[in-house]
Amino acid sequence: MPGTSTTRRGGVLFGLGLSVLTLCLLGAMLVALALNAPLSLLTHSLRLPPSVEALHGSLWRGRATLAGGYRVRWDSAVSFAGLPHLASDIVLEGSDTRVTGVLRAGPRGAILTQAAGRAGPGLAGLVEGAWLCDMTARVSDVRLAWRWRSASAGGEITTPAGQCTKDGRTQAIPPLVLTLGEAGRDARMTLAEPGDPPMAQVVIRRARELDITIEPRAADVFPVLPRSGPIALQLPF
Structure with a gap:
């Protein structure tokens, strides 16, 4: 019926x-x-980088204590702008450093936006084998996005002239500008002296591959690099 x-x-x-x-x-x-859930519970079976000394709190709200007196704090909330996603205010700070930004993670991918502040020379100590420099980098409106089908970037990072040392060697470094942008559906970073053509370029492809190009002029700033070239490398990650 x-x-x-x-x-x-x-x-x-x-x-x-x-x-x-x-x-x-x-x-x-x-x-x-x-x-x-406590971060200690979520990460107890993971091998954390040596630079991470302790984790406190949860994914919702917490902090990481890093070597050298640095720390990362985050405070998250659910945002319903567009598709629902998690928005986290992030602060990286230390005696010579303060960088803030917003990380958004959800169905469309992960996006770091509004990253700005100063990154001090002591941060290099968190990377094993890095040169130690005396310059403070200025981070200006940096954006990095990793979506399902594309990657993108924006903003710039600048450093003044200074010196870097490693294994008893000292190298004078001119002012440098790292410019972040886009190359089609991929992210691109170019390194240059202000007003000069790029000495190096890195394209971060969504297919999980790095395309690195190093021009011969880069050897004028970084003598460890060969003067033949340009050098092109492709590295999966």
Whole structure:
């Protein structure tokens, strides 16, 4: 009978709707539990980098203590602008450093925006084997995005003239500008002296590959580099 058929369809639709709602609620509860779980529990089986001395709090709100007296703090909230996603205010700070930014992670990927501040020379000590320099970098409106089908970047990082040392060697470094931009559906970074053509370029491809080009003029600033060239490298990651 028509009435009975309509009633059955209504019951089926109601049951499907109730099932979907239940799954959504369970998913939201699991996400909430993961975000609020102690970081010590989530990372206890992971091998953290040597520069990370301790983790405190949760993915929702916490901090990481780094070597050299540096620390990273984050405070997160759910944003419903566009698709629902997690928005985290991030601060990297130390005696010579303060960089702030916003990290957004969700169905479309991860995006770091509004990164700005100063990055001191002591940060190089977090990277094993790095040259130690006396310049403070200025971070200006840096943006990095890693989406499902593309990568992009923007902003710039500048350093004044200074000196870098390693293994008893000292090298004078001119002012430099690292400009972040886009190359089609990929992110691109170019390094140059102010007003000069790029001495190096890195294209970060969404296919998880780095295309690195180093021009011969880079050897004038970094003598460890060969003067033959240009040098082109492709590295998967």
